[in-house]
Amino acid sequence: MKVFRLIFLWLVCCTSLFAQKKNEAYQYHIRQTTSPVKIDGELDEQAWLEADTATNFYMVLPMDTSFARLRTDVKMTYDQQNLYIIAVCYYDPLASARKNRPFVQSLRRDWEFGKNDNFIFFMDPFDDQTNGFTFGANAVGAQWDGLLYEGGKANLSWDNKWYSVVKNYDDRYVFEAAIPFKTIRYKKGITRWGINFSRQDLRTTEKSSWAPVPRQFPTASLAYTGTIVWDQAPPQVGSNVSLIPYALGGLTRDYANDKPTTYRRDVGLDAKVAVTSSLNLDLTVNPDFSQVDVDRQVTNLDRFELFFPERRQFFLENGDLFTNFGYANIRPFFSRRIGLGVPIRFGARLSGKLNKDWRIGVMDMQTGKVDATGLPAQNFAVVALQRRIFSRSNIGAIFINKESLNYEPGVTEAGKPVYSKYNRNVGLEYNLASSNNTWTGKVLLLKSFDPQNGGKRNLVHAANLLYSTRKWNIGWQHEYVGSSYTAEVGYVPRRGYIKVNPIVSYMMFPKGGKVLSHGPQLNSYSIYNESFKQTDNESIFLYLITFRSKSVLSVWTGHDYVRLLQPFDPTNTGRDTLARGTEHRWNAFGADFISKPQSLFTYTLSSRYGGYYANGTRLFLSTEVGYRFQPYVSLALSANYNEIRLPETKSITKFWLVGPRIDLTMTNRIFFTTFVQYNEQAKNVNLNARFQWRYQPASDIFLVYTDNYLPGSLSVKSRALVLKLTYWWNV
Template sequence: MKNFYLLFLIIFSCLPAFAQKKNEAYQLQLRKTTLPVEVDGLMNEEAWQNTDVAKDFFMVLPMDTSRAKTRTEVRMTYDDKNLYLIALCYHALPGPYYVESLRRDFSFGKNDNFLLFMDPFDDQTNGFSFGANAAGAQWDGTMHSGSAVDLNWDNKWVSKVTNDAEKWVFEMAIPFTTIRYKKDITRWGINFSRLDLKTTEKSSWTPIPRQFPTASLAYTGNLVWDQPPPSTGANISVIPYVLGGGVKNYEQNKPVDYLRKAGADVKIGITSALNLDLTINPDFSQVDVDRQVTNLERFELFFPERRQFFLENADLFANFGYANIRPFFSRRIGLNVPIRAGARLSGKINKDWRIGLMDMQTASVDETGLPAQNFAIMSLQRRVFARSNIGLLFVNKESLNYHPKQDTAAPNAYTRFNRNVGLEYNLASANNVWTGKAFVLKSFTPDKSGQDLVQAAHLQYKSRKWDILLQEEYVGKNFTAEVGYVPRNNYYKINPVASRFFFPKSGRILSHGPKLSTIQYFDDKFKSTDYLNTLAYAFAFRTQSTFAVTLVDEYVKLLQPFDPTNTGRETLARGTRHHWKAWRTEYFSKPQSVFTYAFSTRSGSYYADGSLTNVAGEVGYRFQPYVKLLANASYNDIRLPEPWGNTNFWLVGSQLDLTLTNKIFFSSFFQYNEQTNNINLNTRFQWRYQPASDLFIVYTDNYLPAPFSVRNRALVLKLTYWWNR
């Protein structure tokens, strides 16, 4: 294993390069205007006449070997307060545009859209994205890791979309107080992306290889300012809220718990690139609740963070490690306990350094004996080479005024503290073909020492025809991340993956190819405990529909007793061995149709020489741009020896999205989960009466299916207002 780690270090040290940015030659000159600009979706102001034009876009999909068929023209200007953009998106074929709805932060692949990707530090790693679909629904998010867009971020800006017979026009104004940038830098990375579903064409102002997203900051051009962007001055925002409502627990026959809360978030721009966030008595009731899923896993499931306070520069804290080795996971903070207050300083110190500091205080809970706790997190990141970085993370969870019992025969419910410290190297080559990561973590917990380390690394090569990955992990037996997400301990893991793509010159199929993967788990004595071998073959059609079939060979040695139905019944014994084979299929229909559908299947053997069959499907219909309907169902048929016998359960759901305008939204979803014996109904009304200021009304019901009865019910009304100077 030492030789394996040494190989990774040698490869990692050889790959970085100081190469010039790929699309350095693409320049868009930006000149200041003293003339007024009205954001109305009409290019009739004189200010637009004295601007350069970004045009002659390149095709990225279906193939990246020619100019785009769809014509797009982009102009930009600015004044002392705002950065302005107008995009003229011409039709290449007759017919209506395709959109899902007017809902904010739409699904990229299901909407005709125009997007801006902006890299204010020109570091090809972090930035912002703004845009809209052809009906005017807004899109905004922060960018990290070179191309990832976090759409949970939300801020103040305005836009307007208009349509005529030959084109649709998107115009927007972004206040300088909304984005983070270094005020003395006169060159920003920038790119523009267009998706036209009638021609199934994705295009970009700069040329981008088809294997990379148009969001790839490694392939941005340059926005060249005629003078440094203006200083934001005193950039202070105060976002108070008031909330009222009630919660009734019918199962326990408790009286109505009336909710009366008030609090506030404060944003202070320390510099134009560094922001201080403060929160007092926060509430997150407006956040969408987690969708229920069928759970046949042995380990805890992961649900993403959606709370606004944790989202800006979230990658500084949340991206350390891997999906299943996260030393910090913000949803651990405030889990079934009120957050009293918090502060977070995050952003850029300069082009090479980023910093993140967070401190959160939660209340105590007398009913469970949970003490008040403090969460302190520090993240520091240093850019190296062309696009790589080195990061340091420290996480500390401390129980305040907590004195656990000295009786060692009775385990303590909570720990006095848990700390994690880690060092990470993220590799990204100048052309994005080589990416990788290597990190090490150590935890500190009372009464645990030794075998508390984590070490992991991966290296990926991605070209038009090949996608090759090699990943390895080690998690020690006593490694503990109470503020993280590490569902499994005490293992070594090796995971090589290889995919090959073929591109027919004609016909319905755009690309096809195999994917071979193996995941091998070993215990601390290097004895096999699990493996998952898969061989898949995938087809991508020119209509943008996709189909894949996968063969599965899986082996599990149970490390803990496990109920293979996850319904609270009898368990298989620890140490028992299980081996099965199965096949899976997956299909997604073309996104440009107003009627869409998808399905997946799984059939084969299962634990204890049993069998598992799963059939899942989803259908959607939209009355664009105002209504989107969605229905889905999943059926599992598990056949096992006694005492389980045959187990069948459904997960059925439906969703309604009603968007009267791009400021008034109503959503409702219903789910019936037979595995957990629960029916859930959630409805949410949102009125964005001013930019980033909202009225929410959220109603939630949970029912017991049989006998049908209400389990709990909640109604919450919340008003927020974003004030800034």
């Protein structure tokens, strides 16, 4: 604990050295318009003739030492209902019209940033350089929207009502949008917001921004935003209540267990109530998430549980307050634990800003009981509080309570599992972020409470510090998770360990040639038990080469050591297991390549070969190939192959994971996706076909068909069909 306190004090001192907003000098003065604005991709309205222009963008990539080659002009204005923006993105004046055609994946919203010509912008309504919103479109009009958290990470699963058009010309494309003030959260009376505009052009491989951003950071980095200066405080929108009802019909058949077809007829309601312009109350009754994209399957050779991200809309706005508390493998709260095979009856979530310095999140969810397994009805309650300190850092606290209602663990039916009466977690963390983003870090302390735990070894503490410049990346992280720590609503796949993880990388930039940057990276972690005896070590030396075409090559070699704490099947196929306490060491090497995104045909290649458990060997080959008939059709095929040879058990295991995908985007409102996944390890073939029609902003019709088959015979295991209608109604 003494070391923990010293690190905490050091991080506080580091933060206090950086207090000034980096790009304060970049200011855009926005004025209210008295004339109407039509969202049509035209600059002919009087409002645009009178608005100021943000231009002279800076290059971010390939190199951040000059102005951008391509011209981009941005104007903004507003009225009492909407914030308006128009961006004119000019092509290379020396290139022909044919060469200036845009590169895009499709018309599907929330596209992959690196594979699309695009214009996006980032708003920080509290100018706290930590949280905000992002909106934009690719060059053919597919929308992008998301929430910004932790200073510049984007959660694109967030969805809300706004309007945009992209119009194409021979020498430019024009993006125009209206963002309702009811869509974003901001505090009454604040007249200075953070803002930055970003443009990517794949033909020239140029990424640029209005306020300059160092190339090692994303243009979404809120530490480098400029400032919108309002001519008066943004308007208050009055009552802001949205009702989002749904109606659903469906059928399901379990062929594997020879059960008859079951029919579904459900209705439910979500509601969004703006308690203030920066504080939102989300309510849900009988929610359904059947339209959510299917998880991409993976080959599981891990000894611990895998992580899959949350995709359900209800949990997303200000979700970082809850789900980003902790580290990637130490999450005291993980929303996918709620409603996992259990009906959610109702829930409420209050989240947002109290003022520029304080954020709050309160959530309460109620699930129903499941008689077949004896699972009782349960209540999930979470309270999170965050206080900004210095320029961009914050202190956060969290309390999590999972409680089984009307249930006594000692009184259960024979043959049914025993569940806990309650599980609670309380935590405190300090998040460091210097004003220029060079220093980032976190210090974490957690404690769990449950009836089975006597209070010993139920603590977690961890800390990390990362120093990032254009050339250097130097970091340190350590973790301690007690053997009795429990987080039943969290994601903590491993307990009873101490981990140390240093990392260092260096990047070099040639002045010419095909290589843009190259350099080495060393990453090593060691894991010890609570007696400080080593149980794991992995050390990887990697060399990364980025080409000016934006293709990327990396080669690596590594060494692993594992001392098994439990019996383990290294193929995860139910074969022979290796004994607890056995030690395993091996070396391996591999290479990865990502092709340039400008081509209609794109691909990635990945390989690994070397030792494995029990003096065995593992060969891994993976690829993902894609072809697009832009912007309407995108075809993709992912495939990976594993071959594991274990001399001690005289076994050879081979399995494939193959996933073809067809993405058809007839307009930027009508989408059809078919995704097939053949998982030889899991002995399953999954087919998921999803049709979506966004008939109004944030209102959809979904038709989802799902099949599961046995490999080989392709006999049906289960089948489901769901039709769902949602409607977003602003009261």
